[in-house]
Amino acid sequence: METVWAELRLMQGVVAAVLLSSMIGWERERVRRSAGLRTHMLVGGSAALFVVLGETLITSFGEADDQVRFDLIGILGAVVSGVSFLGAGAIFSSNKGEGAKGLTTAAGLLATAGVGVACGLHFYVLATASTLLFLFTLGVLGQLVERSHGRGAPEDTDD
Structure with a gap:
């Protein structure tokens, strides 16, 4: 039973990441972008999960055997690479010879992954403040x- 409680405590970071990521995703959903609520929740939550799993592996097995190597920085790099690949797909799929589109969506996915990583490391104040800063950037500055530029509401334009 103790193992169950320990795993539930690990879930705090993932849950916080999903909740904060949903705020960014909701903003993107509100302006009808291709990567919306569910995509951002999945990106933030999975980034947190990878970090939590990596940290757990390091603390559980890192000192037991010096032949086994765990690298949290490597996990962070893999998260960034994976999300960047996802963002490139968002840019590529929306770009049909009309110039660069989808850049804000790709940047938002990367920002959401950053929030997820911060939550996975249990830096909740940093994650919350970053989320608010990203929402300001996407909403107010957008x-x-x-x-x-003399355009209408944000939902009338592309990234």
């Missing part, structure tokens, strides 16, 4: 940019 609207200011749209108005300065």
Whole structure:
């Protein structure tokens, strides 16, 4: 039973990541972008899960056998590479010879992964403050940019 409670404590980071990522995803869903609520929740939650798993492997097996090597930095690199690949797909699939589109979506996915990593490391204040900063960037600054370009509401334009 103690193992179950220990694993539930590990879930705190994943749950926090999913909740914070949902805020970013909801903003993207609100302006009708291709990567919305569920995508951002999955990216943030899985980034946190990979970090939690890596940290658990290091603490459980890292000192038991010096032949086994665990590298949390390597896990972070893999998360960034995976999300960057996903973001490149978002850019590529939305770019049909009309210039670069989907860059904000790709950047939002990378930012969401960063929030997930912070939650996985149990840096909840950093993750929350970063989420609020990203929401400000996407929402308020996005609207200011749209108005300065003489366009309508953000949902009328592409990334």
